[in-house]
Amino acid sequence: MTDIAADVLLDIHNRMVRIRTFEEEAGKLMESGKIPGALHLYVGEEAVAAGVMVHLRDSDQITSTHRGHGHLVAKGGDLQKMYAELFGRATGYCKGKGGSMHISDLDLGMLGANGIVGAGPPIAIGAAFSNKYRGTDDVTCCFFGDGASNEGTFHEAANMAALYKLPVIFVCENNGFGEFTRQERHQAIHDIADRAAGYGMPGIVVDGMDALAVYESAGEAIARARRGDGPTFLEYKTYRYFDHVGVRGMGVIYREDSEVLEWRQRDPIALMEARLAEQGLLSADGAAQVHEAALAEVREAIAFAEASPFPEPSALMEDIYTTAAGAGGAA
Amino acid sequence: MPGVVGLVVNPASGKDIRRLVASASVFDNREKLSIVRRAVLGAMAAGIDRFVYMPDCHGIVSAAVEDLVEDAVFERLPSPVTDSALDTTRAADRMRESGVGCVITLGGDGTNRAFAMGWRDPPLVAISTGTNNVFPEMVEGTIAGAAAGLVASGAVRSGEASRQVKTVHVSVDGEKDDLALIDAVLLDEAFVGARAIWSPVRLKTLVLARAEPAVVGMSAIGGLLHPLPDSVDGGLVVEAGPGGHVVTAPIAPGLYTEVPVRTFRQVGLGETVGVCGPGVLALDGERERRLKPGQSAGLTVRRDGPLVVDVQLVLKLAAARGLFRTAWSEGTNGN
Numbered sequence: 331m332t333d334i335a336a337d338v339l340l341d342i343h344n345r346m347v348r349i350r351t352f353e354e355e356a357g358k359l360m361e362s363g364k365i366p367g368a369l370h371l372y373v374g375e376e377a378v379a380a381g382v383m384v385h386l387r388d389s390d391q392i393t394s395t396h397r398g399h400g401h402l403v404a405k406g407g408d409l410q411k412m413y414a415e416l417f418g419r420a421t422g423y424c425k426g427k428g429g430s431m432h433i434s435d436l437d438l439g440m441l442g443a444n445g446i447v448g449a450g451p452p453i454a455i456g457a458a459f460s461n462k463y464r465g466t467d468d469v470t471c472c473f474f475g476d477g478a479s480n481e482g483t484f485h486e487a488a489n490m491a492a493l494y495k496l497p498v499i500f501v502c503e504n505n506g507f508g509e510f511t512r513q514e515r516h517q518a519i520h521d522i523a524d525r526a527a528g529y530g531m532p533g534i535v536v537d538g539m540d541a542l543a544v545y546e547s548a549g550e551a552i553a554r555a556r557r558g559d560g561p562t563f564l565e566y567k568t569y570r571y572f573d574h575v576g577v578r579g580m581g582v583i584y585r586e587d588s589e590v591l592e593w594r595q596r597d598p599i600a601l602m603e604a605r606l607a608e609q610g611l612l613s614a615d616g617a618a619q620v621h622e623a624a625l626a627e628v629r630e631a632i633a634f635a636e637a638s639p640f641p642e643p644s645a646l647m648e649d650i651y652t653t654a655a656g657a658g659g660a661a
Numbered sequence: 662m663p664g665v666v667g668l669v670v671n672p673a674s675g676k677d678i679r680r681l682v683a684s685a686s687v688f689d690n691r692e693k694l695s696i697v698r699r700a701v702l703g704a705m706a707a708g709i710d711r712f713v714y715m716p717d718c719h720g721i722v723s724a725a726v727e728d729l730v731e732d733a734v735f736e737r738l739p740s741p742v743t744d745s746a747l748d749t750t751r752a753a754d755r756m757r758e759s760g761v762g763c764v765i766t767l768g769g770d771g772t773n774r775a776f777a778m779g780w781r782d783p784p785l786v787a788i789s790t791g792t793n794n795v796f797p798e799m800v801e802g803t804i805a806g807a808a809a810g811l812v813a814s815g816a817v818r819s820g821e822a823s824r825q826v827k828t829v830h831v832s833v834d835g836e837k838d839d840l841a842l843i844d845a846v847l848l849d850e851a852f853v854g855a856r857a858i859w860s861p862v863r864l865k866t867l868v869l870a871r872a873e874p875a876v877v878g879m880s881a882i883g884g885l886l887h888p889l890p891d892s893v894d895g896g897l898v899v900e901a902g903p904g905g906h907v908v909t910a911p912i913a914p915g916l917y918t919e920v921p922v923r924t925f926r927q928v929g930l931g932e933t934v935g936v937c938g939p940g941v942l943a944l945d946g947e948r949e950r951r952l953k954p955g956q957s958a959g960l961t962v963r964r965d966g967p968l969v970v971d972v973q974l975v976l977k978l979a980a981a982r983g984l985f986r987t988a989w990s991e992g993t994n995g996n
């Protein structure tokens with residue numbers, strides 16, 4: 331029903347491949363101990379970020395999650411600055427002091443990944459209120475998961491968004507797990523979009539493994555918001571192939587490998603490549619080139635990061651919201 | 662013999678993109694749970710004490726009857742749960758062997774299509790919880806359940822109060838066959854995407870088992886040109902495009918839109934209409950499968966669909982037979 335130009339289809343595919351490559355390489359580096367701290371990887375969920383973000387311009391905002399790399403890659407983030415941040419280097423997005431869960435890029439409208447589950451919705455409606463107040467037609471896409479949809483922050487934000495008819499799109503990435511807890515053990519409902527009606531906004535359920543279903547639904551929701559018709563709740567049924575943290579993470583057994591394999595049968599990138607091939611838009615060789623280009627770009631970003639310096643200890647108190655004296659509690 | 666009632670509840674119905682692009686209602690699963698409960702209680706009032714149901718990842722049926730398990734047997738079919746339409750088709754196939762005498766479905770046209778692909782023979786009481794609903798009825802669950810119970814037990818025979826509806830058979834060159842209960846439509850479209858149809862621009866050929874003027878969806882386009890109800894044999898073929906009529910039809914809830922129609926004609930049962938790709942075939946209002954360039958498909962209206970129970974008629978027959986009342990007490994009369 332939506333006209334999708336060939337260049338847009340290829341763009342969606344490219345964004346998905348860049349996310350997958352970024353994440354797979356990051357996972358290897360974390361599990362080999364080269365990247366410090368925890369990474370929450372987005373592999374398997376690429377169709378959501380790509381299918382939504384391809385509609386957005388730089389002046390549109392997003393709020394992200396602890397699993398946020400894919401969102402920023404899809405929004406056009408600088409891979410070198412992202413990797414530098416993962417490595418804790420001074421050339422990173424947060425000058426090496428934030429790490430994976432605090433990356434932001436205000437020039438791209440990326441208002442931040444966030445280590446706190448459910449922290450994004452109040453920030454998103456603030457940005458959306460600003461867009462409305464300033465009279466722009468910019469919109470804010472608020473990404474969050476099934477776990478976050480149980481947090482009070484989400485419910486307060488949903489209420490205000492509907493009340494004030496704010497140009498915000500609640501993009502719920504329902505991957506079936508809140509960390510290691512299966513959805514049926516943390517929610518009495520299965521379709522989180524059922525909650526939307528309670529706040530007075532439309533909510534729909536969409537196959538989050540199908541980038542084109544994501545593209546169509548997100549396009550309609552974003553158009554609604556730009557027209558001033560208010561918020562929409564989009565629930566994308568998706569799946570993360572890797573553990574909550576890392577690739578095989580903490581060794582917690584909470585799902586069978588067979589379940590992962592079943593979801594991989596509907597891999598969003600493979601599905602997209604099959605469709606592009608059917609349409610004569612991308613051959614197997616062409617797809618391989620996209621993957622190779624993404625890998626080269628990611629390796630270049632990793633090399634940049636590894637060659638970058640760590641932040642100086644003297645930078646510890648820079649870029650904070652108080653003075654060094656205030657932070658130390660001294661008069 | 663008390664009989665067995667089958668329950669098939671589609672957890673995904675009533676939640677698609679037509680809530681954004683049209684004005685469709687959201688059908689949340691708590692409401693489906695309430696309807697199931699009422700239908701079960703209605704069937705129990707009609708004497709049913711055994712139910713067989715399709716499992717779903719939402720646990721709708723099991724939650725609806727959790728406090729009724731002392732009063733009736735609820736048997737969960739051992740079919741896999743994939744959270745897709747395949748669940749309904751597989752459950753229908755397994756239900757065939759379970760002694761079910763009547764099946765209650767909750768969903769829209771697509772749900773009933775999925776069921777009919779697995780098992781086309783049993784009497785169906787189809788309760789509407791979908792978006793474009795030509796096949797299922799808007800009927801109160803309690804009454805629907807009672808009607809299903811009466812048919813399942815044989816208190817009202819299926820042959821007395823049901824009719825076999827038409828279908829559209831879809832045969833695709835080199836691929837597996839398919840089925841629609843209301844309409845099969847070729848779209849000038851490359852992708853299945855968000856599945857629903859909400860724009861007339863890409864419509865090419867419509868083959869309608871029913872052309873109803875008072876429904877929402879593809880059937881209404883034909884219905885406003887040349888009504889052809891299910892009771893009349895044959896189908897209607899509509900070729901979309903400029904050069905003929907412009908029909909203002911409700912193709913989605915709240916969405917009346919202008920549809921240019923080049924030609925339309927009635928076809929007989931068994932007469933195959935050929936279409937050719939590239940394009941996408943939409944079945945019962947949802948984009949389902951892609952036709953490759955040059956790939957042909959045959960669309961044939963037949964009268965071999967499910968037996969649809971007339972709920973009103975079942976209850977009238979039940980009243981006439983005194984099935985819900987005692988015999989007269991001595992010394993009283995009917996005045």
